[in-house]
Amino acid sequence: MTLSDVQKEETPRAHRRRPKRKHRVLRWSATTLSVLILGTAGAGYLYYQHLNGNIEKGERASGDSKVRRADANAAGQTPMNILLIGSDSRNSDENVALGGSRDTRGNPPLGDVQMLIHLSADRRSAAVVSIPRDTRVDIPECKDPDTGRTYPPTNTIINESLARGGAGCTLATWQNLTGVYIDHWMTIDFAGVVSMADAIGGVEVCVKQNVWDRPLPGVPGGSGLKLTAGRKKVEGKQALQWLRTRHAWGSDPLRARAQHMYMNSMIRTLKQQNVFTDTGRLMNLAEAATKSLKVSEEIGTVKKLYDLGTQLKTVPTDRITMTTMPTVEDDQDSNHLLPDGANAEKIWTMLRDDVPFDDKGTKAEEKKPASKEQASADPAADKDEIGVLVQNATRSSTLAPVGGRAGSVAQTLVDEGFTRATADVSAVLSEERTIVRYPSAELAGDAQSVAKSLGIPLSSVKKSTDVSGVTVLVGADWRTGTAYPKESTPEAGDLPGNSDEINGSDTKQCMDVYAPYRW
Structure with a gap:
């Protein structure tokens, strides 16, 4: 007999306090709920792992x-x-x-x-x-x-x-x-x-x-x-x-x-x-x-x-x-x-x-905020000290490259005072948009100075590990002239007429069947 048993025997039966049924029910419910939560969580975790295992x-x-x-x-x-x-x-x-x-x-x-x-x-x-x-x-x-x-x-x-x-x-x-x-x-x-x-x-x-x-x-x-x-x-x-x-x-x-x-x-x-x-x-x-x-x-x-x-x-x-x-x-x-x-x-x-x-958004939504064009905190060197490589990237998926573009833009830079600008005539690359790249932060100001002289927006000046110095890639958007063409920003909903657009709420769309395949 344990001490607990002795204590129970010494306590008059009439004076023992039995737990109320309500409290027993609550204790049982809490225990059951805990088991269910743990079991569900375990099953949920296993199912989650199962779904993850499905994914290639x-x-x-x-x-x-x-x-x-x-x-x-x-x-x-x-x-x-x-x-x-x-x-x-x-x-x-x-x-x-x-x-x-x-x-x-x-x-x-x-x-x-x-x-x-x-x-x-x-x-x-x-x-x-x-x-x-x-x-x-x-x-x-x-x-x-x-x-x-x-x-x-x-x-x-x-x-x-x-x-x-x-x-x-x-x-x-x-x-x-x-x-x-x-x-x-x-x-x-x-x-x-x-x-x-x-x-x-x-x-x-x-x-x-x-x-x-x-x-x-x-x-x-x-x-x-x-x-x-x-x-x-x-x-x-x-x-x-x-x-x-x-x-x-x-x-x-x-x-x-x-x-x-x-x-x-x-x-x-x-x-x-x-x-x-x-x-x-x-x-x-x-x-x-x-x-x-x-x-x-x-x-x-x-x-x-x-x-x-x-x-x-x-x-x-x-x-x-x-x-x-x-x-x-x-x-x-x-x-x-x-x-x-x-x-x-x-x-x-x-x-x-x-x-x-x-064009279903509010005017504030349709008018997108302009890209942040922050000037570099690093001042640019003098123009005649900045080395610039110009590459022809006018080839696109639909257009043949324009010969001589690297040389033409490089000469424009020389005329602007960038006497160390040179043209890379070894390859014709492909870029939809003209871009100025630079390899490290201390050349950011130099790259922005080059872009400003050519009229290229600062949003097109990008840091890149693919270049070793300031590099201008003359893209398919600049096929002629010595000044970068000013861009026009399309307005909301202003899609080309041959883009065949369909709105997601349009329930009236119905396909026309090509005559030989009707029955």
């Missing part, structure tokens, strides 16, 4: 690109750019079954769908720009992070970039073409599209006539999409067929329009489902998304993807604008396209300057 990750950039991150606005905010790539990979039984073409199994995947999602710095608007897969562009040198193979630079259609070093090479190609810094990439294959479409529960699309995208005499292939006219909800394999259809719409840019209609409808559907407050729906989507998407390594966790999603969901649908890069027919191959010079550049300028693609 890859190197953000595997190609050569000199694009720098955008400066913050007056509130310290920066825009975010995400490259979404749809892969035609047939490296699994499921993808072969969905995509056909068994003879291409094992081939490097092509990036047949490429869209840049731009989230404004203030997170109040978003823009999406597609580049048709058959657009011929410059693809830089890329190194495949998985195999170590290095691919030389080339000029070919953009969908081949994915096969020349993975999504990181496609990202570098976009950055060099647009001058826009891209924060992240995501890729999805055929099976992933089907899985995501099923998790969402279907997305409404519309066709004006009955459509059947099938092989025709002399025109093989086809997605297999078969719908009657009107509004229909597509999911699973049928959603994939909608996104892959090209012949029935009549062109690759029109396929991009159909994809934009699907994305807008999907966003509206997700907002109606209130996914972020519905645990069951969120878990289903999380499972599908983490299995379907491969992402750049810096967003390769569930938390980071969730945080990204919460930022995207803050944008109202009527402030989302879907567009396609303006193109013209390729003069070397009528089946291919080229960026449409000034119109394409206008799109990229709006993205670089974070100008909204719509």
